Amino acid sequence: MPAKKKKTTATKNDIEKYLDKIVSGDCITAMKKLPDASVDLVFADPPYNLQLGQAELTRPDNSRVDGVDDEWDKFDSFKAYDDFTREWLSEARRVLKPHGAIWVIGSYHNIFRVGTAIQDTGFWILNDVIWRKTNPMPNFRGTRLTNAHETLIWAARDQKSKYTFNYRALKTANDDLQMRSDWELPICTGNERIKGDDGAKTHPTQKPESLLYRVLIGSTNPGDVVLDPFFGSGTTGAAAKYLGRHFIGIERDKAYIAAARKRIARVKPLEGDDLQTQPSPKAAPRVPFGQVIETKLIKPGAKLYSRNKNYSAKVRADGSLYVKDGETEIQGSIHKVGAAVQKAEACNGWTYWHYEEKTGLKPIDFLRDKIRKGMAG
Amino acid sequence: MPAKKKKTTATKNDIEKYLDKIVSGDCITAMKKLPDASVDLVFADPPYNLQLGQAELTRPDNSRVDGVDDEWDKFDSFKAYDDFTREWLSEARRVLKPHGAIWVIGSYHNIFRVGTAIQDTGFWILNDVIWRKTNPMPNFRGTRLTNAHETLIWAARDQKSKYTFNYRALKTANDDLQMRSDWELPICTGNERIKGDDGAKTHPTQKPESLLYRVLIGSTNPGDVVLDPFFGSGTTGAAAKYLGRHFIGIERDKAYIAAARKRIARVKPLEGDDLQTQPSPKAAPRVPFGQVIETKLIKPGAKLYSRNKNYSAKVRADGSLYVKDGETEIQGSIHKVGAAVQKAEACNGWTYWHYEEKTGLKPIDFLRDKIRKGMAG
DNA sequence: CCCGGCGGTGAATCAAAAG
DNA sequence: GCTTTTGATTCACCGCCGG
DSSP: OOOOOOOOOOOOGGGGTTTEEEEEEHHHHHHSOOOOOEEEEEEEEEOOOOOOOOSSSBBBSSSSSOOOOOOOOOOSSSSHHHHHHHHHHHHHHEEEEEOOOOEEOOOTTTTTHHHHHHHHHEEEEEEEEEEEEEEEOOOTTSSSOBBOOEEEEEEEEEOOOOOOOOHHHHHHHHTTOOBBBBBEEEOSSSSSOBTTTSSOOOSSTOOOOOHHHHHHHHHOOTOEEEEEEOOOOOOOHHHHTTTTTTTEEEEEEEHHHHHHHHHHTOOOOOOOGOOOOOOOOOOOOOOHHHHHHTTTSTTTTEEEEEESSSOOOETTTTTTTTEETTTTTEEHHHHHHHHHHTTTTTOOOOHHEEEEEETTEEEEEHHHHHTTOOOOO | OOOOOOOOOOGGGGGOOOOOOOOEHHHHHHHHHHHHTTTEEEOOOOOOOOOOSOOOBBOOSSOOOOOOOOOGGOSSHHHHHHHHHHHHHHHHHHHHHEEEEEEEEEEETTTTHHHHHHHHOOEEEEEEEEEEEESSSTTTSSOOOOOOOOEEEEEEESTTTOOOOOOHHHHHTTTTTTBBSSSEEEOOGGGGBBOOOOOOOOSSTOOOOEEEEEEHHHHOTTTTTHHHESSSSHHHHHHHHHHHOOOOOESHHHHHHHHHHHHHHHHOOGGGGGGGGOOOGGGOOOOHHHHHHHHTTSSSEEEETTSSOOEEEEEEETTTEEEEEEEEEEEEHHHHHHHHTTTSSSOHHHHOEEEETTEEEEETTTHHHHHHOOOOO
């Protein structure tokens, strides 16, 4: 009989000193220092191993495409990439609490190898999720399909883990329809994209906060600890802080760390009630109310009013509304709460609820229209 | 030095006898009988290895969900599934012509293992494609995201294969926008769904013909040979016959074979012009710029301009251009001079240079078009 | 102030034929 | 095999600037 494996000397309390900080260094080395069973969620955006060709890619107007040619994305072979993947996944699994879960994002270059490694490591896949980009880069040579999506894998630590899934919150954010495995979100551009003094992008592959927002709302609770072993520009940290979750970041590149620290320092967390989450036609693209929150056209905590201002409701992080009317509390989707305050059977929340603007009350449908027209963000 | 590998005795002609037929039997055994390098495309819908639990799944109204519990979807372990996958993929690759390609469809249960095997077998992934279901089955228990998509992998036999990609046809089908990697299509229901006399579905996972239609339009030409080693209800055969492609089906289950034969017999192929797809400009006969001069659509001495009129060039008798820019003189082909004035690596002179018309500047490509259509002279 | 045009850009395994 | 030449090819969004 083998000797009983020596327990790691680190205790659960040791995790405290890592909370809301960025650890500088290689992700495998750094993870080895973390105690067993100490984090609730891992979100990982590992190198994709793109294997781009030698020649430069140009647009039809001859401008140059700034591809990912960073050293951190270079591996000698599939085997080298697999070895690396299996090692960091094993550490991630050890660090996870028994009921913890992991998210990994990738493209066709690496996601199949990552998914196989996830299964082989003992994780239990819950869903694969497709991030459909509203504004992907076209295929400039007309040689393949426009690569318009990336894939995320969501897996529990074990087949029997009681993983966190805020079904109601996601359903409410999706206009009372079950959240699907395909998520349509824009890529990270504009003000959200971190740039240096020279105007150049600080990180080549910065993820949009809206993506992390949905991941964290759906699969963590406030106060949970989220580990990101490939912290990069710190999107996970920014979203975690905003949503009242703790983060632990690991990053090798000093410049990325500096940019992430600065970025996260500017984030103002949601407070108290605003953090609470909730236990149609084809012609125009469907925009769920949750997306209005994700794109920050309305922030959690904001007030909405009926047109005559007879009723008001508070917006919460998942896109649910909250009304306190004397003794009774009402909460739910914009439609459900609209119906409830009117004591009606049904209600179109998009036209019933209004937000305050300089010029007066405007229906929130106006904001949905903005998103549809691409004027948001 | 090893002995030269003995060539298979089967010759290319042997493939003829398999065309538009269904071979009864195990896919690996059957593929071994096919000659090397004899098919243009493989489309495969292998078992998903669903690993469903014991308990039955019921809807909220307690009705029973008829899941996939067939014997052909049972494997003892990931290893058993991987061994099976690698074996049939190797055979598929051997049977493919050098410039052939493969499509495989799967879900998160198996697609990562299949993708890894595809890369390890020597295929070169071109795209992963997401089939977004307009009408997926909901997640009845509210325990996960609605599994609303399946994943296809499109890969060339080799990295250097000149695979077939009908870019124009797909772009035209997509309202003149590049076809993206996410395809929204309904699942197979209604009349298209094959049912037995008892009204029960004949095959548990019948794919919609619209999916195969797009695959075949995009990555084969009329007359090509498409092999489907997991023929099932014969969707690949039906779409191939309809679109004027040949199919070879392999299927183990006699009942599926019978249903597929009956189904395919009823298909009426498209004919003649209806089969035409948007041709690539590449297919148009080459017209050198000199010919534009020869046909006197432009005369030597005429001036050409860049679109914004920043640059102008003089046409010479041999079809070369001449630019004098201060001290420096540039001369050469329309492409070279276009690149030189822009200080770019390359330039398509046909679209860069314009000539003057009453109505304004027009690209000289317009003149080439005239010649191609026989409107010149 | 609004509108339109123009320039810029995003995880990209991004050419093929002729000589 | 190689190198050179020819020529095919982009969508959604942001921000700036000029009218």
